[in-house]
Amino acid sequence: SQTIHQWPATLVQPVGSPLSLECTVEGTSNPNLYWYRQAAGRGLQLLFYSVGIGQISSEVPQNLSASRPQDRQFILSSKKLLLSDSGFYLCAWSPGQGPGYTFGSGTRLTVV
């Protein structure tokens, strides 16, 4: 069966520090991968998605970047965090056909 792992679960970082959040998927190959951000427990905003290794599409301009160094690994990064980067970050994967969208358990990021 397929599983998605996301870590860390919580993170407190100072303004201006770098960020690296990692997401991995097991039990499938060539998944579509996604990074979402959720502010204040409300709607989810799509940040990045990837349909293959090295293929990254950005939905909104921001202080973040994403990379996919391996087929089942998706990384969200920042060189210098801003206060506005605080939020709940969710990784997700899908097989590319049908509504098989599975989310990770999320990372709560607080920038102080």
Next chain:
Amino acid sequence: GQQLNQSPQSMFIQEGEDVSMNCTSSSIFNTWLWYKQDPGEGPVLLIALYKAGELTSNGRLTAQFGITRKDSFLNISASIPSDVGIYFCARETSGSRLTFGEGTQLTVNP
């Protein structure tokens, strides 16, 4: 035209009551999805709808794909405390991306 309008924003109900929430858009969709997010967790798919007029149930949950293909409804019958969470409608766009509504926060009082 691609924004999903979800209502109500929040609901406070007593255990045992029925719940109804809806999602609308100015655009026509081919798929409606309903997700539930428990506190501190990622959303989980509840129901997927593929055809206009389709009515689908999952236990105490029932969702319908509107005839106009511009709206969808989710009903929860006989609510229980574990129904607490945020309920999202969502639609698929190209590349299997999902666009979500703003969510309905449900609180169930025992």
